Amino acid sequence: PNPNPNPNPNPNPNPNPNPNPNPNPNPNPNPNPNPNPNPIPIPIPIPIPIPIPIPNPYPYPYPYPYPYP
Structure with a gap:
């Protein structure tokens, strides 16, 4: 009746959750x-x-007085 009920339940639930939400490339230029x-x-x-x-x-x-000649 149901040979494969859930073949792939969750293959990749969260491949990239949050690697760097705010890297801050320029904090204070x-x-x-x-x-x-x-x-x-x-x-x-x-x-x-x-x-x-x-x-x-x-x-x-x-x-003084200067003696004049």
Whole structure:
């Protein structure tokens, strides 16, 4: 009456269940390429020239008034 009731009940129930649902090919391609495109420039201190006293090559006292010829 039923020689082969179920010849192939479940040959391949789940051939590929879930190999990789979300492989994540590109997790974060560009995390932060330029966090601060225009940073505040650090001011460079300009050195103030300090005058160095030059010793007087002709020290006082001068003969004053200068003796004109």
